[in-house]
Amino acid sequence: xxxxxxxxxxxxxxxxxxxxxxxxxxxxxxxxxxxxxxxxxxxxxxxxxxxxxxxxxxxxxxxxxxxxxxxxxxxxxxxxxxxxxxxxxxxxxxxxxxxxxxxxxxxxxxxxxxxxxxxxxxxxxxxxxxxxxxxxxxxxxxxxxxxxxxxxxxxxxxxxxxxxxxxxxxxxxxxxxxxxxxxxxxxxxxxxxxxxxxxxxxxxxxxxxxxxxxxxxxxxxxxxxxxxxxxxxxxxxxxxxxxxxxxxxxxxxxxxxxxxxxxxxxxxxxxxxxxxxxxxxxxxxxxxxxxxxxxxxxxxxxxxxxxxxxxxxxxxxxxxxxxxxxxxxxxxxxxxxxx
Numbered sequence: 001x002x003x004x005x006x007x008x009x010x011x012x013x014x015x016x017x018x019x020x021x022x023x024x025x026x027x028x029x030x031x032x033x034x035x036x037x038x039x040x041x042x043x044x045x046x047x048x049x050x051x052x053x054x055x056x057x058x059x060x061x062x063x064x065x066x067x068x069x070x071x072x073x074x075x076x077x078x079x080x081x082x083x084x085x086x087x088x089x090x091x092x093x094x095x096x097x098x099x100x101x102x103x104x105x106x107x108x109x110x111x112x113x114x115x116x117x118x119x120x121x122x123x124x125x126x127x128x129x130x131x132x133x134x135x136x137x138x139x140x141x142x143x144x145x146x147x148x149x150x151x152x153x154x155x156x157x158x159x160x161x162x163x164x165x166x167x168x169x170x171x172x173x174x175x176x177x178x179x180x181x182x183x184x185x186x187x188x189x190x191x192x193x194x195x196x197x198x199x200x201x202x203x204x205x206x207x208x209x210x211x212x213x214x215x216x217x218x219x220x221x222x223x224x225x226x227x228x229x230x231x232x233x234x235x236x237x238x239x240x241x242x243x244x245x246x247x248x249x250x251x252x253x254x255x256x257x258x259x260x261x262x263x264x265x266x267x268x269x270x271x272x273x274x275x276x277x278x279x280x281x282x283x284x285x286x287x288x289x290x291x292x293x294x295x296x297x298x299x300x301x302x303x304x305x306x307x308x309x310x311x312x313x314x315x316x317x318x319x320x321x322x323x324x325x326x327x328x329x330x331x332x333x334x335x336x337x338x339x
Contacts, residue, residue, distance in 0.1 A: 004121060009046070029103065041286075045133075046297070128195075134270060148199055151236050206239060262317045262318045272311070
């Protein structure tokens with residue numbers, strides 16, 4: 001993987017005025033403990049990528065200076081490992097009260113604006129920070145070049161056309177698309193927002209259409225998107241991007257006590273997306289990194305446990321081992337007790 005591929009993640013540190021609820025960490029987005037969860041995930045994300053994509057360009061987008069978390073100076077760690085920190089204010093934000101949860105997800109469009117103007121980047125992969133890289137991005141990059149952009153479709157069985165998905169149905173997304181210059185369709189696929197992966201010429205077109213649509217969205221016009229995945233789904237349909245081309249590379253994998261869908265076949269993926277492991281598996285990986293702040297993931301992957309066997313223990317793939325079961329259950333009990 002060469003330096004003309006950018007591998008990116010991001011984190012927006014909200015203040016009290018902009019805060020919304022983050023359900024997966026059961027806290028408001030301005031709370032320091034909640035923000036620390038995402039800083040840990042971001043470090044783990046980049047460490048996993050550096051171990052398998054040592055020559056790629058790595059970009060971290062944020063609106064603040066990364067802090068010290070559990071004794072690790074995140075700013076210093078990023079710089080030491082050649083990760084470019086891009087301080088970027090959030091301009092794609094819905095008005096106060098428009099949504100109660102995940103209020104900073106549209107930041108991805110600030111990132112796309114930046115990438116569309118970036119030099120020496122042919123393609124970019126922007127992922128949520130609660131993702132792990134298991135394999136190099138070479139096959140993914142080839143698919144990006146072939147398709148223009150990769151999309152991760154979530155099943156129609158789970159999301160029928162008239163079923164609300166985070167506040168908007170697939171039929172409503174189609175109506176918004178038609179009302180704002182797109183083709184006439186009855187419904188459009190819903191794509192997960194955990195991955196944006198595209199050639200930079202496609203990013204330029206998508207960013208431009210997003211800018212045109214944004215005033216209608218910010219004004220909360222009819223059928224306006226409530227989250228970044230809604231708008232990405234609309235934009236992919238607008239641009240005629242093929243469906244579900246990211247499926248060979250990434251999967252949203254659930255590890256809660258109520259729903260656990262990890263399977264042995266996940267071992268062949270390039271990226272694991274593990275939303276329920278933010279406070280558990282990613283915290284374990286972060287602790288190993290923080291304990292050796294001068295270790296370099298490109299060189300010291302084995303020392304830091306940046307390998308599939310270690311990730312399997314951390315994340316409980318394909319099933320939790322006894323030690324992880326005890327830790328996860330203890331954390332769940334403490335959360336219920338409010339500690």
